[in-house]
Amino acid sequence: xxxxxxxxxxxxxxxxIRGGYPTDLNKDVAFLIGRAxxxxxxxxxxxxxxxxxxxxxxxxxxxxxxxEGIKSTGTHVLNIGLVTTPMYYxxxxxxxxxxxxxxxxxxxxxxDNGFKMSFNEKGNARGEMIRDFYxxxxxxxxxxxxxxxxxMDITEDYYQLLxxxxxxGEKRLKVIIDCGNGxxxxxxxxxxxxxxxxxxxxxxxxxxxxxxxxxxxxxxxNLRVLKFAVKNFKADIGIAFDGDGDRVGIVDENGNMxxxxxxxxxxxxDLIKKYQNKKYLYDVKCSKSLTDEINKLGGYGExxxxxxxxxxxxxxxxxxxxxxEYSGHVFFRDKxxxxxxxxxxxxxxxxxxxxTDKKLSELLDGINHYVSTPELKFPSTDEKKFEVVAKxxxxxxxxxxxxxxxxxxxxxxxxxxxxxxxxxxGPNITARFEATTDSRLQEIEKEFTELVEKYNR
Numbered sequence: 001x002x003x004x005x006x007x008x009x010x011x012x013x014x015x016x017i018r019g020g021y022p023t024d025l026n027k028d029v030a031f032l033i034g035r036a037x038x039x040x041x042x043x044x045x046x047x048x049x050x051x052x053x054x055x056x057x058x059x060x061x062x063x064x065x066x067x068e069g070i071k072s073t074g075t076h077v078l079n080i081g082l083v084t085t086p087m088y089y090x091x092x093x094x095x096x097x098x099x100x101x102x103x104x105x106x107x108x109x110x111x112d113n114g115f116k117m118s119f120n121e122k123g124n125a126r127g128e129m130i131r132d133f134y135x136x137x138x139x140x141x142x143x144x145x146x147x148x149x150x151x152m153d154i155t156e157d158y159y160q161l162l163x164x165x166x167x168x169g170e171k172r173l174k175v176i177i178d179c180g181n182g183x184x185x186x187x188x189x190x191x192x193x194x195x196x197x198x199x200x201x202x203x204x205x206x207x208x209x210x211x212x213x214x215x216x217x218x219x220x221x222n223l224r225v226l227k228f229a230v231k232n233f234k235a236d237i238g239i240a241f242d243g244d245g246d247r248v249g250i251v252d253e254n255g256n257m258x259x260x261x262x263x264x265x266x267x268x269x270d271l272i273k274k275y276q277n278k279k280y281l282y283d284v285k286c287s288k289s290l291t292d293e294i295n296k297l298g299g300y301g302e303x304x305x306x307x308x309x310x311x312x313x314x315x316x317x318x319x320x321x322x323x324x325e326y327s328g329h330v331f332f333r334d335k336x337x338x339x340x341x342x343x344x345x346x347x348x349x350x351x352x353x354x355x356t357d358k359k360l361s362e363l364l365d366g367i368n369h370y371v372s373t374p375e376l377k378f379p380s381t382d383e384k385k386f387e388v389v390a391k392x393x394x395x396x397x398x399x400x401x402x403x404x405x406x407x408x409x410x411x412x413x414x415x416x417x418x419x420x421x422x423x424x425x426g427p428n429i430t431a432r433f434e435a436t437t438d439s440r441l442q443e444i445e446k447e448f449t450e451l452v453e454k455y456n457r
Contacts, residue, residue, distance in 0.1 A: 001035065002028045004138050010382040011114075012134045014424035015126050015309040018105055018114030021058040025113050027065040033115065034069020036137035038147065041075065041099045044120040050100030052080040052088035054244045055183045056208045058113045063103045066115070067149060074145015080152050084183045084245030085116065086341035090161060091154040092118070093337055104183075104244040107216040108425065110209055123316075124309035159191055165336045166347045168196055169355035173236040176200040176251075177346070178226040180215040181207040182243035188343050195347060200233060202226060215242050217249025217342070218328045220257045220374065231255035236353060237360055239346035246308065247328035248342035250349065252360040260328045261286040263349065265293045266363045267330070270352050271322055272297045275334060281315055281323030283307075284410045284419055285375060285432050292368040305407035307424055308340055326375065326432075370416070371441045372434035377423070378452050385422045385429050388455040392420045395451060411448075415440050418448045429456065 007029055011019035017033065019025050041049060051067055053059040059082075067077050078100075080091045088102040098121040105112035117125045117133070125133065177192060177199045179185035185204045192199040202225060203212045213222045217240035230238040230251050238251030250258040258266075261282065268280055278299040282290055283306045294301035304314050308329040315323040315331050315338060324330035329340040336344060353360060380388060393409040404410040408421020408430075416435030423430050429452055435441035 002032055004032060004036075004140060007032065007137075009134070010427075012130050014130070015124065015307045016114050016116045016130070018108060018112060018425060020111055021062070021113045025058070025062060027061055030062040030065040031069040033137065034066040035072060035142045036069075036133065037066075037101065037117065038070035038073030038075035039142040040133055040136050041119050042073075042143060044099070046075075046097075046099040046120060048076045048078060048097050048099065050078045050080060050088065050092050050095065050097050051103070052083040052085075052091065052100075053103035054085070054105075055082060055186065055206045056105065056110065056113055056243075059103050062113055066101065066103065071147040071149060072145070073143040074147050075143075076147045077149045078152055079149055080154050082183070082186065083154060084187060084341075084343075086246055086339060086343070087154050087158045087187070089339040089341075090158050090337070091152065094154065094157055095152070098123075102244070106244050106425070107214070107218075107242040107247065109214070123313050126307065126309035126313070155187070159194060161337075162191055162341075162344055162347060163194060165344065166195065166351045168351055171354045171356075173197065173350060173353055174200075174233065175350065176202065176226060176229050176233065176235045176238045177204075178202040178217075178223070178238065178240040178249075179204050180217070180222070180241060180243065181205060181210050181212060182215045182241060182245065184241040184245040184343060187245075188241065191343055192347075195350075197350075200229065200235065202229060210243070217242055217247055218260065218326070218375070223249055223251055223257055227251050227255040227257065237346075237350065239342075239349075241342040242328065245342050246340045248330065248345040249328055250346075250360075254361055256361065258360070258364070259287070260324060260326050260330065261290045262364055262367070263345075264322075264324045264330065265290055265367055266352065267322060267348065268294060268297065268299065269363070271334065272299055275321055277319065277321040279318065279320045281311060281318065281320040281331075283311065283325040283327075284404065284407050284421070285326035287372060287434055288370055288417070289367050303404065303406075306421065307407075312339065370434050370436060371438050373432055373441070373445060376431045376449075378429040378431070378456060380427055380429050380456050382427045384456065385427065388429055388452060389420055389422050391455045392448065392451050413444070416444050418444050420448055420452060
């Protein structure tokens with residue numbers, strides 16, 4: 001077994017373990033992490049865990065060696081095989097086993113891979129939980145034993161959950177789905193068929209080389225073909241998924257992308273009429289349009305840090321009926337068990353459309369409009385990026401700007417805002433800017449882009 005100190009510390013990120021294969025993650029590292037994981041969860045009186053993996057080339061090898069490492073500690077493994085991340089979440093709920101690992105790098109490039117972990121009923125490991133696990137691995141005080149491996153197919157149970165958690169109207173819609181050659185390509189076409197639709201499927205072949213576009217539905221360029229297809233086929237909606245199926249991207253009937261914060265407005269307008277709980281969670285990247293709409297509707301909104309692990313946990317802690325992030329993770333806690341599923345997010349929007357005469361674009365009528373940038377990325381290093389964001393914060397404080405530092409630094413002006421933060425999934429600094437006018441947006445973007453570039457040299 002390799003020395004734990006030879007493992008790249010930077011792959012232990014804020015929400016998960018993620019790095020390049022085979023440089024950072026390989027079969028030896030997977031076995032070591034399995035040894036550490038199987039021993040570590042016994043601290044929480046967990047004797048069993050659930051393991052699943054996505055469709056990446058490296059996932060079977062990493063999963064096999066991860067399981068062998070866990071098994072060698074005497075911890076039992078329920079292997080659910082090739083699944084989407086939401087299917088893995090549901091397997092944990094269905095079996096009552098809160099501990100588990102999903103082998104996936106989500107929307108990262110094809111040569112990356114990673115481990116999304118949970119140690120107990122607190123959900124996905126994040127922040128200090130991951131740092132504590134890393135230190136435990138370094139200590140090397142692992143258990144020895146011979147765990148049992150069992151197998152389960154969660155597919156039909158998961159399909160039934162999705163179908164039971166929507167109530168479609170009589171209106172039949174023309175739906176196009178873009179699976180991006182990711183793991184959803186193995187499941188989404190069948191699910192939408194079971195739900196009563198005949199979807200037009202783009203990139204529905206499982207191909208972890210992602211030959212057609214990068215599997216990130218939050219980036220508009222990746223939706224280029226979907227946008228064209230929706231207009232060409234006169235479809236009512238286009239829906240895209242990321243590599244492991246926990247995020248969603250939406251295109252309206254005119255071929256325009258609907259960002260996740262605008263998607264959330266449509267959902268909240270529907271939810272607020274039906275439930276006494278009017279609490280909604282959103283992350284620091286989201287537009288003021290969303291905040292304005294929640295206030296207009298008489299709801300309560302909370303701006304929180306980015307990261308699906310954090311959002312999911314905060315939704316439970318704060319009893320938010322619905323939460324989401326600009327990156328396309330959304331969490332329903334009304335008639336769905338609160339985990340992020342791109343397929344379910346798409347079905348919920350179709351549910352609304354199936355009961356109205358309005359077109360998708362019309363469901364956003366009356367919102368306040370601002371001009372904004374997409375999420376911008378500045379390549380950095382995992383060490384440098386934190387220094388850069390700290391210096392931007394110091395600058396904002398020196399200017400007496402109003403700041404929110406729950407995740408990086410978000411600076412709020414009377415006529416706009418700026419966000420500069422560290423990416424938690426790669427060596428990047430991310431930023432987003434919004435304002436009431438184009439000229440003001442350019443001013444804000446110029447001020448903080450120049451700062452980032454200056455400190456990042």
